[in-house]
Amino acid sequence: MAASLKPEEIESFRRLLVDLDDRLRGNVDRMTDEALRRNQNEASTNLSNVPLHMADVGTENYDQEFTLGLIENEQETLKLIGEALGRVRDGHYGRCLECEQPVARARLEALPYTRYCIECARKLENPE
Ligand SMILES: [Zn+2]
Numbered sequence: 001m002a003a004s005l006k007p008e009e010i011e012s013f014r015r016l017l018v019d020l021d022d023r024l025r026g027n028v029d030r031m032t033d034e035a036l037r038r039n040q041n042e043a044s045t046n047l048s049n050v051p052l053h054m055a056d057v058g059t060e061n062y063d064q065e066f067t068l069g070l071i072e073n074e075q076e077t078l079k080l081i082g083e084a085l086g087r088v089r090d091g092h093y094g095r096c097l098e099c100e101q102p103v104a105r106a107r108l109e110a111l112p113y114t115r116y117c118i119e120c121a122r123k124l125e126n127p128e
Contacts, residue, residue: 004102005094014088016112021081028074035067080113096120 005013087093096103098120107118116124 003105005105005108009105010088010093013093013108013112014085017081017084017088020112021078021085024074024078024081028071028078031067031071031074035064035071038064077113080115083115084113098124 084093087095094103094108095101096117097115099117101117103114103117107114114121
């Protein structure tokens, strides 16, 4: 079983999470800007709606949707980071939300905002 984290280890993960949070926010802002600018370049007459030009469905729109997909993923990650920082504050950071056992350090290093230990993550992904 993985050992619990020492306070200084939790602190270093907290810094990592804050850093990641800052970086992702920077990315989301930049990508949102780019996606919006592209919408405006299409000279849509109705900016309140996402333009839907069936005839124009092509690489451009694909790129844009791809970017919007990335933003969604990043927002999901930001949510997980926010939750992880909440667990740092209330002293539960580094514990699996499912089985409440300490999450392996190597897993936290790879995914500092993870909610689950590897066993539970696998079980939740592939319920039998
Ligand atoms: Zn678990």
